[in-house]
Amino acid sequence: MLNVGKIEEGFVLDHIKAGEAMVLYDHLGLDKLDCCVALITNARSNKMGKKDIVKVECPVDMLDFDILGFLDHNITVNVIKDGEIVSKPVLELPKRIVDVIKCRNPRCITSIEQELTHEFILTDEKQEIYRCKYCEEKYDKKRR
Amino acid sequence: MRHLMSPLDFTVDELSRLMDLAGDVERNPEKFAHECDGKILATLFYEPSTRTRLSFESAMLRLGGRTLGFATADSSSAAKGESVADTIRMISCYAHICAVRHPKEGAALVASSKARIPVINAGDGGHQHPTQTLTDMLTIRSLKGRLDNLTIGLCGDLKFGRTVHSLIKSLVRYENVRFVLISPEELRIPSYIRDDVLKAGNIPFEEVRHIEDVIGSLDLLYMTRVQRERFFNEEDYVRLKDFYVLDRKKMELAGKDMLVLHPLPRVNEISVEVDDDPRAVYFKQGQYGVYIRMALILTLLYPERYGLC
Numbered sequence: 001m002l003n004v005g006k007i008e009e010g011f012v013l014d015h016i017k018a019g020e021a022m023v024l025y026d027h028l029g030l031d032k033l034d035c036c037v038a039l040i041t042n043a044r045s046n047k048m049g050k051k052d053i054v055k056v057e058c059p060v061d062m063l064d065f066d067i068l069g070f071l072d073h074n075i076t077v078n079v080i081k082d083g084e085i086v087s088k089p090v091l092e093l094p095k096r097i098v099d100v101i102k103c104r105n106p107r108c109i110t111s112i113e114q115e116l117t118h119e120f121i122l123t124d125e126k127q128e129i130y131r132c133k134y135c136e137e138k139y140d141k142k143r144r
Numbered sequence: 145m146r147h148l149m150s151p152l153d154f155t156v157d158e159l160s161r162l163m164d165l166a167g168d169v170e171r172n173p174e175k176f177a178h179e180c181d182g183k184i185l186a187t188l189f190y191e192p193s194t195r196t197r198l199s200f201e202s203a204m205l206r207l208g209g210r211t212l213g214f215a216t217a218d219s220s221s222a223a224k225g226e227s228v229a230d231t232i233r234m235i236s237c238y239a240h241i242c243a244v245r246h247p248k249e250g251a252a253l254v255a256s257s258k259a260r261i262p263v264i265n266a267g268d269g270g271h272q273h274p275t276q277t278l279t280d281m282l283t284i285r286s287l288k289g290r291l292d293n294l295t296i297g298l299c300g301d302l303k304f305g306r307t308v309h310s311l312i313k314s315l316v317r318y319e320n321v322r323f324v325l326i327s328p329e330e331l332r333i334p335s336y337i338r339d340d341v342l343k344a345g346n347i348p349f350e351e352v353r354h355i356e357d358v359i360g361s362l363d364l365l366y367m368t369r370v371q372r373e374r375f376f377n378e379e380d381y382v383r384l385k386d387f388y389v390l391d392r393k394k395m396e397l398a399g400k401d402m403l404v405l406h407p408l409p410r411v412n413e414i415s416v417e418v419d420d421d422p423r424a425v426y427f428k429q430g431q432y433g434v435y436i437r438m439a440l441i442l443t444l445l446y447p448e449r450y451g452l453c
Contacts, residue, residue: 107269109248113227116254123340134250135271136336 004038008083010057013068014076018042021052024075027067027100033058066094070130095122097130105137146444147256147263151277151314159314161451163282166432166439173206179442180209186239187213188231188255189266190222190246195408195430196266196275200243203437212239229258236260241445243275244268262444270304275440276407277310279433284364286432287403287425292318295361299326300368300388300413302333307407308368309337316347323349324358328387330380331370355388359398365390367406367413367426391415398423405429 016024021039024030030037035058045051056063060079068075073091080086102118103110110116110132119133130139147153154162169176185204189197192215201211222231228246232255235242242259244252245266252265252272267273285291296315298308302325312333315321323342325333332338332351342349352358359365370385389412390404406414406426418424443450 105249107247107249107271109228109246109250109254109268112248113229113254115227115229124344129340131336132250134253135269136249138336 004040004055006083007036007055007057007080009060010035010055010080011060011063012078012080012085013054013056014051014078015045015048016052016054016075017072018048018050018052020072021054024052024054024068024071027071028064030054030056033062065089065091066097067100069094070097070100093122093125093128096120096133101130101139103132103135103137103139105132105135108132108135108137110134145260145262146447147252147259147265148274148440148444149253149256149263149265150272151274151281151310153274156317158451159278159281162278162436162439162443163285165442165450166282166435167286169438169442170435176207176438176442178208180204180207180445183207183209183241183445184239185209185211185213185441186235186242187211187215187266188235188242188244188246189213189215190217190244190251191267192216193245193267195433196245196273197243199430199433200264200266200275200437202434203441206434207438207441209240209441213242228254231255232259232263241441264440264444267306270306272310273306273407274310275433275437276307277314278436278440279429280307280311280366280405280407281314282432282436283405283425283429284403287428288363291315291321293320294318294363295322295324297324297326297355297358297362297365298368299355299365299390301331301370302327302368303331304371305368308333308366311366312337313341316341316345321347323347324362325349325351326353326355326358326388327351328353331387355390355394356397359394359402362398362402365398365402365404367404367410369406369409369411369413386412388413389415390418392417392421395421395423 021041038055040053042050043053069091073093077089078085097120098117120130120139121133123129123131187197187200204211228251236259241262243264243266244255247269249269249271252268256263265274302308402423404424
């Protein structure tokens with residue numbers, strides 16, 4: 001059994017699809033934080049069979065819920081203060097995401113103007129469809 | 145300040161007022177001949193265009209205004225690597241309104257986000273071409289007397305044909321409109337129109353390969369050119385460019401009131417023998433294009449006077 005110590009302040013992201021922890025790590029910019037991060041992959045889970053867990057010791061306002069909600073809104077978020085879970089915010093699909101993913105359409109203006117932000121708008125909440133603000137190209141999550 | 149990026153930027157009521165104004169312009173040109181005295185229209189054309197650019201310029205000149213601009217990216221600072229955002233900031237100092245055409249999708253939206261003057265999307269790659277749509281709508285309304293209760297055939301390059309995408313998005317807002325999408329497999333309508341507009345809005349449509357099978361049921365046939373500049377692969381273009389040719393024989397199968405529209409330029413998709421058919425209205429479209437652009441310039445320059453909030 002692997003033991004990872006408890007944290008005083010930060011967050012624990014649970015029920016991450018197995019193998020996705022590094023994707024979250026990259027998109028949340030955790031490599032840029034000067035804090036303790038633990039990635040646990042392929043942990044046993046009654047609910048999912050296998051899952052990943054991410055523990056981050058940092059001020060709680062540093063977590064970008066929009067990015068997290070976009071990547072996987074089924075993740076369980078535990079916010080920790082003074083060593084205790086103080087809240088479990090429910091993730092939602094953000095209406096708009098900026099500079100999280102890039103438009104892959106070679107005809108899009110973002111392909112030639114490097115200073116532009118890559119903005120995607122949620123156009124169909126039910127089917128979780130995001131489209132580039134500029135060219136309306138659909139973002140395919142499977143190709144992430 | 146309002147811009148025009150997509151025909152959907154205007155409500156149905158606003159579009160109706162715009163088309164009413166275009167009708168007034170057509171009937172009473174002298175009334176509007178000095179409406180834009182002292183105003184300048186900039187035409188920023190990063191890719192070649194004859195009719196759209198000249199139509200904009202003609203519209204502004206008929207209103208008493210003047211024009212400046214460039215006709216290719218090579219003759220602008222884009223050749224030196226200047227961004228659209230920087231160019232439009234400068235143009236805002238030189239003109240009162242501008243029309244932007246660019247090969248990249250979303251370029252006009254970038255321009256509108258940085259401009260201090262109204263920006264009109266005069267075509268952004270294969271994405272949107274709203275003033276062509278307004279032209280098409282004015283043509284249909286003027287010659288058919290309505291924009292509802294229509295069966296509309298769209299034929300040719302439905303994948304890259306931006307005029308088709310814009311037209312569908314606009315006409316689904318009217319009652320009882322049905323689409324017949326005629327194209328080869330490779331040039332079928334993209335999913336963001338089929339799924340998000342037609343299916344999502346429960347709009348009746350069918351997809352077919354042959355004009356002959358459906359032409360008899362159409363109120364309008366909107367022909368499009370297979371555009372070489374939209375293909376990365378020349379072989380695909382050569383294979384598909386002459387897939388459809390509307391000729392006199394096919395027109396014999398059509399109803400006596402069916403109209404043939406085309407955004408032009410035409411290559412081979414409509415035989416010249418069809419030009420004299422009274423149902424062929426694609427050259428009249430060009431005239432309506434000037435009237436609707438005049439109305440658009442007036443509306444964006446003087447929104448309160450001409451009915452934009």
